[in-house]
Amino acid sequence: MNEVILDIQNLETNFVTKKGIVRAVDGVDLQVRRGETLGLVGESGCGKTVLGLSIMGLVDSPGRITGGKILFKGEDLVSKSSEEMRQLRGDRISMIFQDPTVTLNPVLRVSQQLEEVFRYHRGMKGKEARQKSLELLSLVGIPQPEERIDRYPFEFSGGMQQRVVIAIAVALNPELLLADEPTTALDVTVQAQIIKVLKDLKQQKDSAIILITHDMGVVAELCETVAVTYAGNIIEQGDLETILERPSHPYTVGLIQSIPKMEEHGKARLTAIPGTLADPTEIPPGCKFHPRCSRAEEVCKKTRPVLREVSPGHKVACHLD
Amino acid sequence: MANQLLQVQDLKKYFPAGGTLSGIFGKRRYVHAVDGVSFDIRGGETFGLVGESGCGKSTTGKLILRLIDPSSGNILFGNKDIAKLSGQSLKEMHKRIQIIFQNPYASLDPRWTVQKILTEPLIAHDVVPRSEMKNKVAELLEAVGLDPDYMYRFPHQFSGGQRQRIGLARALAVSPSLLVADEPVSALDVSIQAQILNLMQDLQERLNLSILFISHNLSVVKYLSDRVGVMYLGKLVEVAPVEELFNNPVHPYTQALLSAIPVPSLHVKKQMIQLEGDVPSPVNPPSNCHFRTRCPKFSNICAEVEPVPVRVGEDHVVACHLAQKTTTVDD
Numbered sequence: 001m002n003e004v005i006l007d008i009q010n011l012e013t014n015f016v017t018k019k020g021i022v023r024a025v026d027g028v029d030l031q032v033r034r035g036e037t038l039g040l041v042g043e044s045g046c047g048k049t050v051l052g053l054s055i056m057g058l059v060d061s062p063g064r065i066t067g068g069k070i071l072f073k074g075e076d077l078v079s080k081s082s083e084e085m086r087q088l089r090g091d092r093i094s095m096i097f098q099d100p101t102v103t104l105n106p107v108l109r110v111s112q113q114l115e116e117v118f119r120y121h122r123g124m125k126g127k128e129a130r131q132k133s134l135e136l137l138s139l140v141g142i143p144q145p146e147e148r149i150d151r152y153p154f155e156f157s158g159g160m161q162q163r164v165v166i167a168i169a170v171a172l173n174p175e176l177l178l179a180d181e182p183t184t185a186l187d188v189t190v191q192a193q194i195i196k197v198l199k200d201l202k203q204q205k206d207s208a209i210i211l212i213t214h215d216m217g218v219v220a221e222l223c224e225t226v227a228v229t230y231a232g233n234i235i236e237q238g239d240l241e242t243i244l245e246r247p248s249h250p251y252t253v254g255l256i257q258s259i260p261k262m263e264e265h266g267k268a269r270l271t272a273i274p275g276t277l278a279d280p281t282e283i284p285p286g287c288k289f290h291p292r293c294s295r296a297e298e299v300c301k302k303t304r305p306v307l308r309e310v311s312p313g314h315k316v317a318c319h320l321d
Numbered sequence: 322m323a324n325q326l327l328q329v330q331d332l333k334k335y336f337p338a339g340g341t342l343s344g345i346f347g348k349r350r351y352v353h354a355v356d357g358v359s360f361d362i363r364g365g366e367t368f369g370l371v372g373e374s375g376c377g378k379s380t381t382g383k384l385i386l387r388l389i390d391p392s393s394g395n396i397l398f399g400n401k402d403i404a405k406l407s408g409q410s411l412k413e414m415h416k417r418i419q420i421i422f423q424n425p426y427a428s429l430d431p432r433w434t435v436q437k438i439l440t441e442p443l444i445a446h447d448v449v450p451r452s453e454m455k456n457k458v459a460e461l462l463e464a465v466g467l468d469p470d471y472m473y474r475f476p477h478q479f480s481g482g483q484r485q486r487i488g489l490a491r492a493l494a495v496s497p498s499l500l501v502a503d504e505p506v507s508a509l510d511v512s513i514q515a516q517i518l519n520l521m522q523d524l525q526e527r528l529n530l531s532i533l534f535i536s537h538n539l540s541v542v543k544y545l546s547d548r549v550g551v552m553y554l555g556k557l558v559e560v561a562p563v564e565e566l567f568n569n570p571v572h573p574y575t576q577a578l579l580s581a582i583p584v585p586s587l588h589v590k591k592q593m594i595q596l597e598g599d600v601p602s603p604v605n606p607p608s609n610c611h612f613r614t615r616c617p618k619f620s621n622i623c624a625e626v627e628p629v630p631v632r633v634g635e636d637h638v639v640a641c642h643l644a645q646k647t648t649t650v651d652d
Contacts, residue, residue, distance in 0.1 A: 273515070
């Protein structure tokens with residue numbers, strides 16, 4: 001087993017709103033190893049993006065990390081100053097965002113945005129930075145990089161822009177790469193191209209990757225391990241096969257059953273999870289999922305279950321297992 | 322064909338491109354949003370229309386309701402051509418065809434109560450007398466799985482899934498025979514999406530409704546549809562019954578599209594067909610076969626002759642030169 005690169009311990013990130021405190025990340029424990037691709041899945045509002053931003057040190061006011069540790073190779077990122085985080089970001093930790101059309105700066109040429117990484121973090125200049133940038137563009141599959149590198153982002157299609165964003169993120173071989181819904185804004189045939197780019201990168205580099213997504217299909221293509229989040233908590237974690245084939249938490253079971261299956265024939269009924277996600281300022285006591293859970297018992301209404309290992313590598317936060 | 326409810330014939334919609342000056346300086350250019358589409362929808366069936374962004378699937382849906390006017394072509398519904406209706410006769414038609422939109426946050430007036438939202442179509446189309454209006458609203462809410470007491474609330478008090486139920490109730494208020502559903506679940510989370518899909522299926526059975534289901538999500542289309550049409554750059558490239566289309570896709574674009582869907586399963590291992598590049602601009606689409614610039618099976622004829630739809634099997638029509646034709650559609 002590879003070394004643990006990222007060790008998140010009891011992390012809490014809160015947002016103070018008029019309606020009350022929103023616990024977007026509510027005591028998360030998570031470990032990621034070198035070379036591992038972890039899928040962080042969940043529905044809108046479950047806190048998966050805020051968890052990503054917390055790791056990057058990009059949580060903006062009114063949000064704040066209020067507790068816990070993010071140990072990156074032993075160093076606690078929570079206690080680092082914003083200048084120290086700036087040194088890390090783009091170098092040892094980097095991120096791919098969801099919408100490439102708003103990630104790139106529209107008034108800067110692609111070459112400037114790529115070269116900036118090498119100039120800022122490595123002190124490279126002129127030709128050297130440009131040469132490195134050209135290599136990166138071919139790495140992510142942009143044809144004729146010499147012709148395209150001096151264009152502006154609007155001259156690229158969405159898929160090509162996302163390739164540029166990926167190129168910037170992997171420029172300095174980060175030890176940890178976060179990808180927040182990297183294919184969600186793209187059409188399915190373009191998504192297939194980007195998945196291929198990410199797969200190829202995985203083989204060439206040994207970065208740990210956290211793939212934040214709501215799409216189990218994308219997870220199945222790219223990840224070895226999966227963590228399922230619900231209302232700010234990780235409620236189940238395990239390897240891909242366990243989560244897809246033998247999920248244990250009732251929410252994970254429901255989530256997987258509610259996906260229309262391509263391989264099934266005829267008009268079957270989908271198994272939906274009743275109800276909706278609770279208002280984030282009025283989280284139910286006990287297990288946060290119990291109002292929607294068909295198997296809920298008395299204990300679920302009173303005590304919040306903790307994430308514990310039920311078999312090697314498989315963790316579940318549920319009273320019933 | 323027996324039991325046809327709606328017949329779309331060679332439907333076209335060109336939007337002018339560029340600013341007002343582009344017509345003065347040089348030739349006016351057009352976005353070929355829908356470029357000669359023909360299909361039919363039968364009574365009680367769900368016809369799925371799939372394709373990627375910009376392929377013209379939503380425009381097709383809006384044309385059928387005449388929310389926008391077609392450039393040419395016919396939309397036959399019963400003995401009337403929707404493309405030629407206006408005024409009172411068009412209003413009458415809207416009693417038969419209704420739409421539910423993609424974004425449940427933008428399609429409900431935030432200042433209206435649910436009661437007002439649902440009463441509007443009842444008044445406009447004179448469905449029930451005023452005295453029974455409230456009962457009808459309660460009945461509609463119950464039909465879509467909402468508490469009748471919710472009629473006094475405003476849209477912001479509901480979640481996305483609940484709003485989409487209200488959108489459905491509004492569409493069904495006038496008891497239409499055809500419902501155009503334009504990406505009705507793509508703004509929703511997967512657990513909520515399943516609730517709405519199940520509801521649509523129940524309502525369809527109960528009301529003998531035909532549905533034109535427009536979506537980019539092939540697995541959702543597969544789940545709900547009886548027949549499916551695949552669009553690419555304004556053209557319908559393949560139409561087939563759902564099982565046939567997914568098991569035996571003939572058009573190279575359909576094959577690539579199906580292979581590109583990531584499947585959340587470890588047992589389905591398939592070869593992904595990678596398409597090169599992106600969808601070309603609909604302002605200046607490739608001549609003749611629109612797909613030829615990205616097609617892995619391209620040959621010279623594709624650039625020289627426009628492919629006509631040919632029948633390749635029971636109810637299965639493909640517009641591709643490489644398809645093995647049994648008979649042409651017009652035979």
